[in-house]
Amino acid sequence: MDKAALADRLGAPSGFGQSQFALTRGNAFEAKVKADGGAELLRLVHSRLDPGAEPPAKASVPDLSAHGPEGRTARTALALREAVDAGGWTLLDHPMLALDVAGSLAFLEPDAVVVHPDGSWTVVEIKSFPMLDGSADPAKVGAAARQSAVYVLALEDVAARLDPAPRVRHRVLLVCPRDFSNLPTASAVDVRKQRAVTARQLARLTRVEDIAGTLPEGTCFAPDRPAEELTAAVESVPAAYAPECLSACELAFHCRGRSRADGAVTSLGRPLRAELGGLSTVEDVLSAARGESGDPDDPAVAALRRAAALRAEALAQAAGREVADPCH
Amino acid sequence: MSLIATLARLEAVSTGRAQPAATVRHRRLSDRPLVFVPLTTAGEAGAPLGALVGTDRDAARLLVVPQPRDRDLRFAFLAELADVVLPYLDSYARDVEAAERTETDPETGKRVKVEVELCADAPQLIVPSRAGLDFVRLLGRSMRFRRTAEQDPEAPHPAPPRVPLLGRWLTHYGERARVPGSSLLLALTDVLSRHWATGQSSLEDQHLGALLAWIDPPPPSASPEQGAPQRARTGAEAAQWAELARDDEGQLRCPPAGPATDPAFDNKLLAPAIERYDRARTAFAAAEDAVQADDRLAALSAAEQHVRDLVESRVRPTWDAVWQGLDLLRALPEGAHVEERWTRDRWSFTGHRDRVLAGEPPQPRRDDAVTAANKLATREREQSRLEAQEALDDPLVMAGRRLAGEAFAGEVTDAVMAYSEGRRPSPRPLVTVRTDDRPHLAERAKVYRSLGGKPQAAEFVGYEGAPEDGVLVLRIVDKMGRGKEPEPGSVPEKGDAVCFTLFEHEQRGGAKLPDPEETPWTHGGPPGEAVPEAPDTVTVEDVL
Numbered sequence: 001m002d003k004a005a006l007a008d009r010l011g012a013p014s015g016f017g018q019s020q021f022a023l024t025r026g027n028a029f030e031a032k033v034k035a036d037g038g039a040e041l042l043r044l045v046h047s048r049l050d051p052g053a054e055p056p057a058k059a060s061v062p063d064l065s066a067h068g069p070e071g072r073t074a075r076t077a078l079a080l081r082e083a084v085d086a087g088g089w090t091l092l093d094h095p096m097l098a099l100d101v102a103g104s105l106a107f108l109e110p111d112a113v114v115v116h117p118d119g120s121w122t123v124v125e126i127k128s129f130p131m132l133d134g135s136a137d138p139a140k141v142g143a144a145a146r147q148s149a150v151y152v153l154a155l156e157d158v159a160a161r162l163d164p165a166p167r168v169r170h171r172v173l174l175v176c177p178r179d180f181s182n183l184p185t186a187s188a189v190d191v192r193k194q195r196a197v198t199a200r201q202l203a204r205l206t207r208v209e210d211i212a213g214t215l216p217e218g219t220c221f222a223p224d225r226p227a228e229e230l231t232a233a234v235e236s237v238p239a240a241y242a243p244e245c246l247s248a249c250e251l252a253f254h255c256r257g258r259s260r261a262d263g264a265v266t267s268l269g270r271p272l273r274a275e276l277g278g279l280s281t282v283e284d285v286l287s288a289a290r291g292e293s294g295d296p297d298d299p300a301v302a303a304l305r306r307a308a309a310l311r312a313e314a315l316a317q318a319a320g321r322e323v324a325d326p327c328h
Numbered sequence: 329m330s331l332i333a334t335l336a337r338l339e340a341v342s343t344g345r346a347q348p349a350a351t352v353r354h355r356r357l358s359d360r361p362l363v364f365v366p367l368t369t370a371g372e373a374g375a376p377l378g379a380l381v382g383t384d385r386d387a388a389r390l391l392v393v394p395q396p397r398d399r400d401l402r403f404a405f406l407a408e409l410a411d412v413v414l415p416y417l418d419s420y421a422r423d424v425e426a427a428e429r430t431e432t433d434p435e436t437g438k439r440v441k442v443e444v445e446l447c448a449d450a451p452q453l454i455v456p457s458r459a460g461l462d463f464v465r466l467l468g469r470s471m472r473f474r475r476t477a478e479q480d481p482e483a484p485h486p487a488p489p490r491v492p493l494l495g496r497w498l499t500h501y502g503e504r505a506r507v508p509g510s511s512l513l514l515a516l517t518d519v520l521s522r523h524w525a526t527g528q529s530s531l532e533d534q535h536l537g538a539l540l541a542w543i544d545p546p547p548p549s550a551s552p553e554q555g556a557p558q559r560a561r562t563g564a565e566a567a568q569w570a571e572l573a574r575d576d577e578g579q580l581r582c583p584p585a586g587p588a589t590d591p592a593f594d595n596k597l598l599a600p601a602i603e604r605y606d607r608a609r610t611a612f613a614a615a616e617d618a619v620q621a622d623d624r625l626a627a628l629s630a631a632e633q634h635v636r637d638l639v640e641s642r643v644r645p646t647w648d649a650v651w652q653g654l655d656l657l658r659a660l661p662e663g664a665h666v667e668e669r670w671t672r673d674r675w676s677f678t679g680h681r682d683r684v685l686a687g688e689p690p691q692p693r694r695d696d697a698v699t700a701a702n703k704l705a706t707r708e709r710e711q712s713r714l715e716a717q718e719a720l721d722d723p724l725v726m727a728g729r730r731l732a733g734e735a736f737a738g739e740v741t742d743a744v745m746a747y748s749e750g751r752r753p754s755p756r757p758l759v760t761v762r763t764d765d766r767p768h769l770a771e772r773a774k775v776y777r778s779l780g781g782k783p784q785a786a787e788f789v790g791y792e793g794a795p796e797d798g799v800l801v802l803r804i805v806d807k808m809g810r811g812k813e814p815e816p817g818s819v820p821e822k823g824d825a826v827c828f829t830l831f832e833h834e835q836r837g838g839a840k841l842p843d844p845e846e847t848p849w850t851h852g853g854p855p856g857e858a859v860p861e862a863p864d865t866v867t868v869e870d871v872l
Contacts (some may be wrong), residue, residue, distance in 0.1 A: 010687075013572075015572065016569075017591035017593040017595075018370075018591055019370035019371060019589070019594035019595060020594060020599055021369050021371050021372070021594055022370040022371025022591075022594075022600070023371070024371070025372060026371060040408055070493075093521040099416065124766070129373055132466075132469065133469075133693045133694065142863075179864055180470055181864075181865065215754060240803050243528075243529035243532060244531070246531065246532070247531075255573065260564065263341070265338065266336050266531070267528075268334075268338070268527070268529050269529040269530060269531070272334050272337070275334065276334070277330060282338050282341045282342055283517045284344070285335075285338050286335075286338055286339065286342055289335060302333065303331055303731075303733035304335070306731060307330075307331040307335055307731050308335055309333045310332060310727040310728075310730055310731050311332045311335055311336070311724065311727055313723075313727065314351070314723035314724040314726065315348065315723075315724065315725040316352070317723045318348075318351030318722075318723055318724065320353075
């Protein structure tokens with residue numbers, strides 16, 4: 001489903017887009033890292049992750065092209081098996097992996113996967129943000145680690161079908177430009193935690209069929225449908241908007257509008273929702289704070305009223321600052 | 329976030345206007361700040377695209393890099409930036425006053441007072457957003473290890489003079505911005521959201537235009553030709569307009585405060601303009617005679633002007649927004665302790681001025697263990713200082729501390745004179761206070777109140793009746809003078825309104841750290857002889 005097109009039609013276009021400058025630079029950097037049969041990339045894998053193994057003097061780079069994502073996935077699995085049997089270093093450039101997400105297959109394309117001489121597999125993620133004096137932006141590294149963790153999970157599925165199952169390394173290689181240059185440098189990132197979190201979240205996801213089952217008959221998200229019909233269709237799927245969605249989902253602005261219209265306090269942030277107890281809308285909270293509703297014995301309500309009284313007192317005090325002021 | 333701040337946000341949602349989150353201004357605003365609104369090229373590690381910089385809102389200096397991949401053009405940009413920033417910094421470095429500092433005498437090891445210079449005021453840098461702070465640090469890092477032709481005649485691609493110096497200053501300012509409560513380098517979105525609570529999440533508050541829309545929504549008649557709606561808008565509507573509204577060409581009406589640009593701008597406008605500039609430059613270089621060169625030079629300057637106009641069209645709205653934000657902040661009265669924190673900023677500025685004058689090398693890439701530990705300790709100490717001072721300066725902040733049980737306000741219902749036991753009895757009056765607050769008081773807990781700007785300590789004796797009644801007895805223990813009778817006004821009297829805090833008002837320094845030469849082996853051992861840091865290696869495709 002093309003969520004960006006859908007968001008456009010709903011009148012809440014997503015703000016996502018990629019600058020061609022970033023694209024050009026990212027592609028140029030990736031090409032540079034993988035140039036020459038991946039010699040530089042394999043050197044980095046060898047030095048950062050597997051210095052005990054033989055140096056990657058010659059590595060095989062199998063051709064992974066095939067028809068359609070299913071074909072490429074099968075081709076990747078075959079190439080992985082052959083690489084394990086053959087021993088030595090193998091670089092898989094843009095392999096394709098499949099992962100079961102809530103009952104439907106999602107196809108993933110890591111930047112590269114390296115097969116070590118001992119038969120173990122490493123995910124390689126190439127990013128164009130710089131590693132400055134050995135450290136990179138933690139937020140971006142975190143995002144890259146979460147992304148790689150998904151690849152690790154998908155690779156583990158492939159590995160589990162082999163006998164004996166090869167080891168998928170839980171330390172991935174993050175390749176970035178060094179300082180202000182375009183020269184690659186790399187760092188091993190341990191993604192065990194991200195892998196565990198993702199695995200748990202995937203296991204807990206509601207199956208797509210179950211969600212589809214609750215929708216009214218004939219619900220359709222094709223962007224060529226009339227806008228009202230689309231709005232109704234999107235409405236029929238429950239969404240729990242939080243501000244974090246803005247950086248992740250194309251439909252976030254649509255959901256934010258809905259969430260604000262409903263007066264949901266979560267639209268101001270999840271932590272804020274947590275401290276308000278059972279009160280979930282702006283008006284509920286404010287009327288409880290004013291003492292017009294709510295159970296005074298409820299600790300959340302009592303705390304709110306106390307906070308409202310203190311706030312009013314402080315603002316009044318500031319308004320008449322010339323009046324004697326014990327605290328200040 | 330405290331419940332009080334949460335309430336303020338919810339009220340902002342309900343009223344459609346930002347609500348006060350502070351009643352005084354907790355940061356210093358210089359009379360003549362240097363505003364710096366940078367833009368970068370997407371995908372490059374902070375390769376500058378342009379900037380507006382200046383101390384006068386009507387006289388911004390526009391700096392543009394027409395081809396951000398070109399090293400010479402980048403150097404020209406940095407040199408121009410240095411021409412604006414360094415004279416500004418210098419203008420504050422000369423005006424000094426005498427001050428005293430305690431130093432350890434190297435010969436006797438005693439603490440002695442030394443007469444030193446302290447700059448009377450310090451220059452202040454303002455950037456629009458937190459990403460701007462990071463960019464200042466990045467610029468500082470990229471410049472401070474550069475070598476000029478004078479420093480190293482052999483260096484490939486020598487940097488223009490003064491560029492490494494600018495790098496050291498920007499690094500200093502970037503580091504200082506990490507110290508809580510400092511005002512040398514401020515990100516406007518941070519300062520604004522410290523003082524106002526909007527009806528959106530703190531994530532969305534990072535957008536300067538949206539933040540200002542909540543605090544000071546444009547009047548209903550604002551620029552109808554630009555498509556702004558006619559009726560009065562709520563903060564939410566105005567903020568959404570600032571975030572998302574696009575013109576007929578698909579460009580944001582309120583461009584992001586940067587330093588990153590909107591991808592639609594990059595792809596539709598900037599990329600073709602830069603391409604045109606590249607073509608004009610190639611053509612100019614290939615010109616065969618003077619007449620042809622003249623024509624092509626004209627085409628080249630036209631192409632360059634086009635890029636400049638585009639960049640200006642993106643930074644100008646942010647430039648105006650920054651000054652608007654500064655006006656809003658200036659309208660708030662300054663908190664009582666801001667001056668004291670600003671003095672620390674002046675010390676910081678003076679200290680770096682002296683290090684530069686003394687010819688010390690640029691800040692290293694990585695701090696040694698002792699420096700790092702000192703920085704961390706300073707930040708922690710300044711954080712507690714800031715929290716205490718903000719509460720003392722601002723009843724709204726104090727309200728949050730009272731709600732959290734870290735302070736209480738009430739009325740004195742009784743004051744009884746008592747004396748300490750011992751050879752020379754001193755006054756230890758017992759004061760009974762009735763409060764509606766619920767302080768978390770342990771037995772014999774120390775509490776403090778502000779008495780003429782100095783903290784007076786008291787000891788919690790116990791509750792009169794049940795703790796729920798809120799009647800508590802305190803024993804005042806200091807600031808009553810040397811005599812047997814307390815000095816007048818130093819003991820609260822019946823009927824006085826008082827406010828005590830459970831936290832200390834002044835921060836004591838932590839344990840002293842060893843000298844760098846004494847660094848224990850657990851922290852890497854002594855750093856050894858300082859080696860000058862090597863400049864970054866220069867490659868063909870550098871971005872800064």
